[in-house]
Amino acid sequence: MTILIADDDTDDRMFMEKALRQSGYAHTIQFVEDGEDLMHYLLRQGRYTEQNAPWPDLLVLDLNMPRKNGFQALSEIKDDPKLRRLPVVVMTTSSADEDVIKTYNLGVNSFVTKPFNFNRLVEMVSALKTYWMDTVKLP
Structure with a gap:
């Protein structure tokens, strides 16, 4: 199983990898740094x-990235018949209602706000891992 993380922040990428490993995720983690790189990858x-x-089994997508932001990338993913089945979890610093509504309107599968505490990040990542990797049946 492969998780693809699209996030421009070096520290956030490092913390996500540490949190995934600490939560017991032993599979492949891939990173891209912006929406253009994400689309090239996919x-x-x-x-x-x-x-x-x-090929990723799950995409974790930040909204605030250079060159092509998460909204633009999400729109392209969900508009492409070859990509639209890819489960996408938006994980961003935003908790704004308009961002939540906009991403769900674009077809996101889940929206979570990044915690500012590493222990809370591990808990959140563990819950995401359990749900997306162990519980649901992915296409």
């Missing part, structure tokens, strides 16, 4: 091939 463009970019 569409197997540029430097991304099947050998170095395994």
